[in-house]
Amino acid sequence: MSDQTLIILRICLLALVYLTFFRVLRAVWVELKAEAPRVTPTPVAVAVPVPAPVGASAEVLAPTGSASGGQLLVVAPPAIAGSVFALGPETTIGRAAGCGVVIDDPRVSKLHVRLFRAADTWMVEDLGSTNGTILNGDMLADAHPIIPGNRIQVGDVVMELS
Amino acid sequence: MNVRIRRLGVALGVLYLLLFAQLNRVQFFGAERLQDNVNNSRGLVREFGRERGRMITADGVIVARSVEVGEPVDFVREYPEGELYAHISGYQSLNVASTGLEREFNDELAGSPIDQQFQTFADVFRDRDTTATLRLTLRHDVQEAARSALGDRNGSVVALDPRTGAIIAMWTWPSFDPNLIADPDGAAANDSYETLLADPDDPLLAKAFREVFFPGSTFKLVTASAGVESGVIGAFDPVFDVTDSYDPIPSGSPISNFAGSSCGGDLIEILRASCNTAFAEMGAEWIGPEQMVTAAEAFGFNHTPPIDLPNAAGSRFPTDFGAYLADVEFYRGAEDDPVEGDPGEGDEGEVDGGITLANGTVPVHENTARLAQASIGQNDVAATPLQMALVAAAIANEGLIMAPHVVGSQTAADGSVYDTTNPEVWRAAMSRGTAQVLHSAMINVAVNGTARNLAVPGLTVGGKTGTAQLGTDPPNSHAWIVGFAGPPGQPAEIAVAVIVEAQEGASEQTGGRVAAPIGRAVIEAYFSIN
């Protein structure tokens, strides 16, 4: 083994060490970004729906949303379990500030899923989210009817329709 | 509590930043200072035990090599020729700073330069001996001849090839055995070093290129060159008065010839006879300070020769002769005494050897007497033996001084060449025409003059002797010879300078008798005569 080879291998070793650190810092960064929701999901328990395509502006801004009568009860994670989100005729759930239910979690897409009234039933539709929506333990593929007692999971947050 | 925890994080971060800053200080910015700390023997120990390249003379004799011993270090440096090359190779020692080639070529011998490490891409994967072997220009037979000819007298011998600057032999006595200082037993090495250091004759000092001496009459070659170059002195004109004493202008103690004799004549004659009075007058009243300084510096005085050995000394020629007083006129023709203080126009002189010589004036300074003395190599003139060899070499090489060097090339273990020393001109000492005049004059000195002891039958030899009186009581003087030799009709192949440092009561010794035979022995060894 020549000195020259040793020099090169030494540089490689140090590069490898620093590559490890790079990976570490990236992991920490990702986690830091993911940390936020655990502290802040509760605040706006009021559904503030995005402007609906059909111009029903007056009632969607109503905080209680009693017109539609539905609400989402958070069952997990424990930190925010018990929070209740009232539902408007159409409520979007996502990371974006404009969503009816805002979940600040990187695993949640900006516009993740929506609940809306169709005829007399609530429907849930995934809006092309990256990580998908789980309805009653199954991955939601298309718009699907949802009845009280059903659970949807977005990221870590599990909510029950009531 | 979270605020406090964050602050704790910041505080710890600051502490670690402090550590990081100190790490940078110790490992990067201040590293060199720490490595040079007198208490730090790490670098030495590391270097010392490693295998290093060899040094080999031009005729294949090993000057230095690493011998594997295993204990207490892997390799020990060995100098098989002992004292003979001590001043060239130097030594690599555990306790004492290394010297000579060991120092100058430390990286190359250790194999650390990048170009030695990576000759080809494949070297990245090979364990190859990357040390360089220094192929010296010195010839072992000539070096030995120098040693035996000088014997136990203190002195130096320098022989080099005027055409390339390659040093053929360089010997100084007293010398020392570098093996003693390279001893891996640090205490023993230290003792040897201390003993050598305490020796009044200073055997550790490579006087051949690191000590300056009065060059005495050998310096007359430089004075002669200055005269011919400045256009006032020809080979046969002017003719200096035959006299036994010269009184310097404007004042000063008289300058006499060796043993009170009288001499004079044209350039060829005064060089042959080494005539002090004539050269003192020539420097002071014909050439003048400006031209003398220019000529001396053209030969390399007041500069350090670019030899590939550390700590070479520069030779000196004075540049300050006091305040300007007046111009003095010089006239051609031996009968006419120069008229002082009457600056007149230079008359048209005689034609000599195709060169038209003119009368003219030179400025006289307060200390022109000093210039008169300097012109015969006394007073503040001081030269290394190497410098005087270069003077002879310049005359033999049509006026050009080649950069002196002892390393001809550096080769790898497989014989491939890392680096070759290409001959380079160091200084243009004089014009080709001037060199031709002095060349002839020096041959005349060796045939008919004081340097007859240098002559070797069958070779064209030129020389110039010197006896530098030291003005001590009892009188001491250095005996000098400088010269060159080559096959008839061909450029000289070797230039030599020999100094035998005077011993007490040796005032009567002259270069011709004492130093010339040593120069001759070296020339004979070079041409393999005997």
Place this chain on the structure above:
Amino acid sequence: MTATSRRRRTRVAPAYAALKPRRVEAGLVLMVGVVIVVAYALASFGASASIPANLGPFLVWMLALLLIAHLATRRLAPGADPVMLPMALLLNGLGYVMIARLSNDVPGGSDLAGLQSTWTAVGIAAYIGTLVVVPRVRILANYRYLLGIAGMALLALPLVPTFGRQINGARIWASVGPINFQPGEFAKIALAAFFAAYLVESRELLRSRLELRDLAPIGVAWAGSLAVMVLERDLGSSLLFFTLFVVVLWVASERAMFLGIGAVLFAGGAVLAWSMFTHVQQRVDIWRDPFASPKGDGFQIVEASFALADGGLTGTGLGQGEPDRIPFVETDFIFAAIGEELGLAGSTAILMAFLVLIGSGLRVALRADRPFEKLFTVGLTTLLGVQAFIIMGGVLRVVPLTGITLPFVSYGGSSLVANYILLALLMRMSHEQRLEPVPAQS
């Protein structure tokens, strides 16, 4: 609603959230494994220019240990922070390589490598054991007095005639049967738990008022630290315990005044120690100017500086330096050895690893819900960070040198095992904070 042809997605497993950190960790552990193996091979080449005969077994052994640690975490604390374990393993691995490399050169050091690898195995076993035994960190608060007494007993153990051993001037060793160990290393964890639990109880009081008797605890801690210093001549541990207490007290009370009081007490203790003990004076003198006696008292620090200077940016290469010139290089001065052979890049990597550990530890503390967990985590993190700082700062002459081990890196079983236990507690706490996956109800 009609089905639109959306991209098909892989099914998201319910345990996704919990296992993600373990996936990250797996990648990091793998990289650390490669680093250690390359470093080991390099160190062997550097020393003997041939492939070491035991490279194969070493590789298997080391990678097995890493794998075991990771798999155990996967099972026992799947939600825990993904970077702490790899960083500890990196430190441990680099330290091991350096110790293995030193075992050739340090006089009488031929056993060091074997012992250290055994201790590493024991350390990882202790790590796993702690994860098994401590399902919830907060249960430790229930045993606070037991832990407090145990901590003090451990601390005092070296002073007990039949158990105590005095080695190299410091009386910090204890022998129980055939086992020699430094009880102080374990005491620090027990004391951290005790301090946290105690301060949780009294922090409301400490926050609201300040009477003379409230200063009693800090006084007791100070006296205890001084006792450690005086009786065991262990400056490093003394400083570490006092810092631990003051920091936890400050975080608990949220009163900067305690930092001030701590600083004053520390200064008082330092002056006292300086005036009472020649060995303390000597340490300070060396710190101020080690070059005053470069071959005498200052030798260790001076040689360490030379070693670090020799390292330069990328080091002399593993196995190619001369770290064995520094006395105690395998324990107190291992940082200098790494700096010499891996250069500024290597020593900075050690600093970074500790910083990552500190950062992760404090993040765990920030996220903890219960005061006890917060304070305990702060304590553990402080122990790790300050201990590393004290010794690295000592080697670098930022602070006077106090002999103490560099966590995970230095040679020494007690230190290694104790720090793996500490790591396990941090991991356990971190895991508890992560959301448990919620099984969806059909």
